Amino acid sequence: MQEVAVVGVGLHRFGKAGDAIVGNKSVTELCRHAVDMALQDAGISWRQVQAVSAASSRFSGGKGWGLNGNDVVEDLGSTGVPVYNLSAGCAAGGNAFNVGWSLVAGGVYDVVLVVGGEVMPKGMIQTAGTEEVTDPEFLRQRCVGIPGPAFWSMLARRRMHEFGTTEEQMATVTVKARRCSVGNPFARFQQAITLGDVLNSPYVSNPLRLFEICPVSNGAAAAILCSPQKARQFTGKPVWVAASAVATLGFDDSLPRNLAGPVPTGPSYHTEVMGAVRKAFERAGIGPRELSFTELQDNTCYYELAYPEEWGLCEPGEAEHLVEAGETAPTGRMPINPSGGFVSFGEATTAMGVFQIAEVTWQLRGQSGARQVPDASVALAQTNGLGGNATAAILKR
Amino acid sequence: MSESVAPAVAGLFVADEHGVRVLGAKCEACGTPYFPSVPVCHNPACPGSRMQPCGFGGRGVVWSYSIANFAPPPPHKYDQPFRPYAIAVVDLASGLRLVGQMVDPPEAVTVGAAVELVIDTLYHEQGKAFTTWKFKLV
Secondary structure, eight states, rough: OOOOOEEEEEEEEEEOHHHHTTOOOOOOHHHHHHHHHHHHHHHOOOGOEEEEEEESSSSSOSSSSSOOOOHHHHOOOOOOOOOOEEEEEGGGHHHHHHHHHHHHHTSSHHHHHHEEEEEOOSSSSSOSSSSSSTHHHHHHHHHHHHHHHHHHHHHHHHHHHHHOOOOOHHHHHHHHHHHHTTTTTOOOOOOOOOOHHHHHHHHHEEEGGGGBBBBBOOOEEEEEEEEEEHHOOOOOSSSSEEEEEEEEETTTOSSSSSSSEEEEOOOOOOOOHHHHHHHHHHHHHHOOHHHHHHOOOBBHHHHHHHHHHHTSSOOOOOOOHHHHTTTSTTSSSSOBBOHHEEEEEEEOOOGHHEEEEEHHHHHHHOOEEEEEEEEOOEEEEEETTTEEEEEEEEEEE | OOOEEEEESSSSSSEEEEEEEEEEEETTTTEEEEESSSSSSSOOTTTSEEEEEEEEEEEEEEHHHHHHHOOOOOOOOSSSSSOOOOEEEEEETTEEEEEESSOGGGOOOTTTTTEEEEEHHHHHEEEEEEEEEEEEOO
């Protein structure tokens, strides 16, 4: 195994289909913008890329079967490079990063492009594609009717029961996230909002409100990974991958993802996420309290409260107080999502894991402007996706 | 005259002299319950799958719940106008953690509430009532 460096990153600003940011751009156009930016950042040409690890788009893509790696390569110029298309729901970007890292770490290639992008359908994501009684997701939707955000609101409601979390405390998480997004040129929303704005937004799935749930967005992200030898040729300031891990959920996972499961004897939490994050800490030899900051998957404010506790960044039941005391802001002692997070970007599913790598890279280089975490030296990026997929990456200066 | 009634999906639940049950399976080797039924046990620690049909019903406790303030997309079906409903995650005494709609209005539901499994109408189509399993506060 050899060290792996991130030498270039790029994003297309996130936006809503038809707006002034993304307009009617195809997923390929969005990806080209992000890839060009990453190549330029790395100071390399497209022809130097030896392989592509792509987060396989689920909702868009010219080939019609939900991929974009091949589309991106065709668009940039068909050099004949191998393309690995990875599918893992919202964790696909993290998976693509992990496979790109594996290919370089294992010495198979010296220069790998990781890319993800999405043009999302409007409104709530339709999770069941077919009307098949053998499809558990069809049964879940036909027989019960569980809109996507309801899964998150069940978890939030349970936390309110266990820790006494208030709706005001959950809204404070969103206020913090949106404050971070001010001045982030890549965020879809770049304006601060007040507690009143959040609490006056309508419930989407009580207790979660419109401003507390990430909308769907269009966007793209890219990163160039290199061997140490190449990295030193390309840049004087590479960012290093301390660990990259992937996991799927455990049999003892008792979150209500399906219609039913065994009544658990222990606590209920995201076992796939715990699996990936624990592996990343172990492999990096870095503890949860040594992180300068974390970029985690905040599909909703609940995760900014639950995940840091589950991973040992703070004590159980402590997160609300840390948020209220400003400790999760970029200048606090446990900064979470200085980018503004999913709540400020909206979710372009397969771009998310790579978008986090871009933010972490800029932060570790000290290039993040108003949202800069002071003296950031090591950070965690985490995703999870439908089907029980999770990824974690730890990057360091 | 009673209206014509049919299950939203056939074969998933039953109501008879033994009460209301969802129809799943249980592995006799490791005790893991399943709904819907699966052909083999998914427990990686199971010594050897021995699946038997098994019904799960009776009472349970609300582990958590959420409210559908807006209608889910298809393939969900509902009667117009849409009325928000609570979706409960219930730990049944029979060992199954089961998801289902609540019959009761959302504001009546609480974490820890005792409920029982019932059969209730989900939607109407072509003059017929289509039913599913739900929970009711006891």
